[in-house]
Amino acid sequence: MATDFWASSHYKRWIVDRITLREARADDLQYVDDPEYFTYFSVFFANVITKLGKKLNFRQRVIATAIVFFRRFYLKNSYCETDPFIVIAACCYLAGKAEESPMHIKNVVAEARLFFSQQPYGVKSFPSDNSKLAEMEFYLVADLECDLTIFHPYRTLMALCKKESSSDLMAEAGEVGVGIDDGPRYWGTGEGQLELPDEALQLAWSIINDTYRSDLCLLYPPHLLAITALYLTLVLHGPTRDLIQQKSLPALSGDIQSNSPRRSSRQASTSSLGSKKTSQDYIGFFAGLNVSMPLIATIAQEMIALYSMWERYKEDIDSTATQPRAGSPYSATTQGSSKRTLSESRSGSHSRVGTPAEGTDELRKEGSSVITPTLLLQALTRMRENRLSDVAHSGTGRPVAWYPPRMSPAFAAPVY
Numbered sequence: 478m479a480t481d482f483w484a485s486s487h488y489k490r491w492i493v494d495r496i497t498l499r500e501a502r503a504d505d506l507q508y509v510d511d512p513e514y515f516t517y518f519s520v521f522f523a524n525v526i527t528k529l530g531k532k533l534n535f536r537q538r539v540i541a542t543a544i545v546f547f548r549r550f551y552l553k554n555s556y557c558e559t560d561p562f563i564v565i566a567a568c569c570y571l572a573g574k575a576e577e578s579p580m581h582i583k584n585v586v587a588e589a590r591l592f593f594s595q596q597p598y599g600v601k602s603f604p605s606d607n608s609k610l611a612e613m614e615f616y617l618v619a620d621l622e623c624d625l626t627i628f629h630p631y632r633t634l635m636a637l638c639k640k641e642s643s644s645d646l647m648a649e650a651g652e653v654g655v656g657i658d659d660g661p662r663y664w665g666t667g668e669g670q671l672e673l674p675d676e677a678l679q680l681a682w683s684i685i686n687d688t689y690r691s692d693l694c695l696l697y698p699p700h701l702l703a704i705t706a707l708y709l710t711l712v713l714h715g716p717t718r719d720l721i722q723q724k725s726l727p728a729l730s731g732d733i734q735s736n737s738p739r740r741s742s743r744q745a746s747t748s749s750l751g752s753k754k755t756s757q758d759y760i761g762f763f764a765g766l767n768v769s770m771p772l773i774a775t776i777a778q779e780m781i782a783l784y785s786m787w788e789r790y791k792e793d794i795d796s797t798a799t800q801p802r803a804g805s806p807y808s809a810t811t812q813g814s815s816k817r818t819l820s821e822s823r824s825g826s827h828s829r830v831g832t833p834a835e836g837t838d839e840l841r842k843e844g845s846s847v848i849t850p851t852l853l854l855q856a857l858t859r860m861r862e863n864r865l866s867d868v869a870h871s872g873t874g875r876p877v878a879w880y881p882p883r884m885s886p887a888f889a890a891p892v893y
């Protein structure tokens with residue numbers, strides 16, 4: 478197992494560009510009603526994997542690995558030719574093995590079958606035979622090219638921040654194997670750590686969770702995503718942002734008073750050492766990282782763009798439920814939210830807190846359409862039906878080998 482990210486298959490083979498992502502969706506684009514649905518498919522399927530992972534009592538790291546497996550699989554396959562729900566179950570089953578948290582195949586099949594049969598999914602054709610999931614695992618491993626070692630931003634986040642009071646997060650972020658961070662840190666000197674309050678660290682953790690709701694985990698190395706999460710945290714976390722602004726004011730006043738008598742070099746060095754002990758230079762910390770800050774800003778803009786689209790997405794929640802509406806740290810910071818707990822960040826839930834009725838009213842005021850799982854499943858069904866009609870024999874109406882050649886007919890996408 479590789480302990481060096483730069484020598485791993487993750488870095489060498491699974492960091493792709495946007496052209497590859499567009500080519501992966503080429504077949505689906507022929508049958509989808511609106512290409513924008515693919516953004517919401519990413520959010521929807523990541524939420525499904527997270528919920529199934531919680532039912533299987535998986536740690537957040539295992540859930541994140543399952544999401545990465547799912548995204549890699551659909552770099553080589555299309556939604557309209559496969560059944561994403563059997564793929565999700567196989568990804569969770571395989572991720573448990575890869576992260577040394579194995580779950581018996583009978584338990585995975587039973588939990589997945591029960592969970593997917595509920596609304597809004599309504600999957601009635603999920604196989605009850607364990608061998609079907611085992612066969613799907615075989616095809617999944619083949620498409621993943623046996624590259625099962627995944628690096629996540631969580632470990633980098635905890636390496637960059639002080640963690641005396643975050644032992645639970647450290648356990649969640651723990652890597653399989655040893656020596657992950659013992660080698661040379663190509664993206665920074667490794668000197669010093671950010672001193673963040675627990676609320677800010679939880680916010681950074683939740684932002685990393687949100688990156689898995691998009692294709693960012695396929696586009697950028699994990700350490701860049703962790704640094705971006707910290708970058709956004711310093712902006713979105715109110716107390717930390719105010720502290721940075723307060724510290725920047727004395728620096729500006731010092732520039733104005735540059736005509737004052739010069740102190741000796743010894744006095745200057747002594748005062749600078751004292752300031753390092755009493756205060757932290759956030760800007761200097763990021764400047765000391767050996768990364769491209771314009772690239773970090775670009776990733777941050779992509780996250781903010783995701784959050785703006787996320788405002789249209791709403792989970793199908795019963796009117797009597799009290800679960801929070803899906804949202805984002807961006808909207809939580811600008812509109813106010815309650816304090817996040819560790820259990821929320823583990824489950825990958827979102828930071829915005831509100832009732833379904835409030836979210837619906839806001840979207841109606843904005844005049845934008847609401848994207849729900851039911852709407853996405855209907856779009857997925859139409860994609861499958863259109864694909865099936867294209868490959869059907871003109872005389873009999875039966876499909877002619879319309880499933881991928883690597884996959885048996887049992888896993889061809891059913892029409893629900």
